[in-house]
Amino acid sequence: MPALNRIADYAPEMTAWRRHLHQHPETRFECHRTAAFIAARLRDFGITEIHEGIAQSGIVAIIEGQGAGPTIGLRADIDALPITEETGLPHASEVAGKMHACGHDGHTTMLLGAARYLAETRNFSGRVALIFQPAEEWGGGAEVMVKEGIMERFGITRVFALHNAPGVPEGRFEGAPGPIMAAVDTLWVTVTGQGGHGAHPEECADPVAAIVQMVNGLQTIVSRNRKGTDALVISVTQIHTGTADNIIPETGWFCATIRTYDKAVQTMVETRCHEMLSGIAAAMGVRAEITFERGYPATVNHAGDFDFALGVAAEIGSGAGECEPTMGAEDFAYMLEARPGAYLFLGQGDGAGLHHPRYDFNDAIAPIGASYFARLVERAQPRVAESDKAA
Known part of the structure; x- marks a missing residue:
């Protein structure tokens, strides 16, 4: 069953919604036009409990089921990228320098499709909280929504999300129990020495030579300070220094992205970065200003909820199975720290990868994702039959 029949009937409208969103991308927390479009569609579906302005431009909408029960949360990210x-x-972007290069327009469309179906059928008990979240790419909108109290305010007990996956066969669901995406931290190091003529290095304290030693030294944290079974990536991504071929500069700086799954490994890396880089600076006669900036935590699927989600996915898509975790990052991690739940990938077939200027979401998978969300609710919170109530 690739999609619920009722949701499959929405496909032309879902494509129109998605392409409208694609043409009008907004970034970070400034997703006000996007939020207005979402709220208008929710009202069209007959949903009356719509809470706007959470995390500036986020929305939580509530659909009441039939009978008492818990509240399940379904999340879609709504922001675009500065690409x-x-x-x-x-239907390309009409906003210069911004585009939906990660498929959040598709994720929003999937959740809108599920919302329409759930509002029509209400074949579940308890409530559904539809979470439309800004600032996934930059700003940690999920953390802001959690800190603003959405889990407690709306009584959310479990939470689920989905992300499209280029390169995975169209309609196939994949995921991993435990960590599925990594924590992402950023290391910033500014090195200050004594500049001078390149012909007389003995009169200088060379920040370039120190930076070279530091960059090489960082990789020994990976090779010598972690257990072989612990996931860790340290990638230096920028080095900036110097103005001419015959001048030893006064200063230089570099930065690195650091990916881990385990909090103990994350703490070890932070400690070793300070120890090692300070030591190299002292040995090279320069000064180092070191900032270790913690970002999104690891996205960790809860075991029982992951098994449940993958089982539901197997009913809907063209297949479902486990995949290797990725060292990418996702701020849905904050919601999974606050409540149990799971995060899956949905294959969208061949095409440009995420964050690429030629990426486009595959509209064919929107009804599949919407069906997954809807079926999650129906399976997690089945409606109690009248005969069962009487008994």
């Missing part, structure tokens, strides 16, 4: 689109498609 100039190169698809040349008729």
Whole structure:
């Protein structure tokens, strides 16, 4: 069953919603036009409990089921990226320097499709909280929504999310128990020495030589300070220094992205970065200003909820199975720290990868994702039959 029949009937409208969103991308917390579009569609579906302005432009909408029960949360991210689109498609971004290059327009459409179906059928008990979240790409909108109290305010007991996956066969669901995406931290190091003529290095304290030693030294944390079974990536991504070929500069700086799954490994890396880089700076006669900036935590699927979600996915898509965790990051991690739940990937077939200027969401998978969300609710919170109530 690739999609619920009723949701499959929405496909043309879902495509229109998605392409409208794609043409009008907004970034970070400034997703006000996007939020207004979402709220208008929810009202069209007959949903009356719509809470706007959470995390500036986020929305939580509530659908009441039939009979008492818990509240299940379904989340979609709604923000775009600061990328100039190169698809040349008729529905390409109309906003210079911004595009939906990660498929959040598709995620929003999936949740809207599920919302329409659930509002029509209400074949579940308890409540559904539809979470439309800004600032996934930058700003940690999920953390802000959690800190603003959405879990407690709306009584959410479990929470689920979905992300499209280029390169995975169309309609196939994948995921992993435990960590599925990594924590992401950023290391910033500014090195200050004594500049001078390149012909007389003995008169200088060379920040370039110190930075080279530091960059090489960082990799020994990976090779010598972690257990072989612990996941860890340290990638230096920028080095900036110097103005001419015959001048030893006064200063330079570099940064690195650090990916881990385990909090103990994360803490070890932070400690060793300070120890090692300070030691190299002292040995090289320079000064190092070191900032270890913690970002999104690891996205960790709860075991029982992951098994449940993958089982539901197997009913809907063209297949479902486990995959290797990725060292990418996702701020849904904050919601999974606050409540049990699971995060899956949905294959969208071949095409440009995420965050690429020629990426476009595959509209064919929107009804599949919407069906998954809807079936999650019906399976997690089945409606109690009248005969059972009487008994």
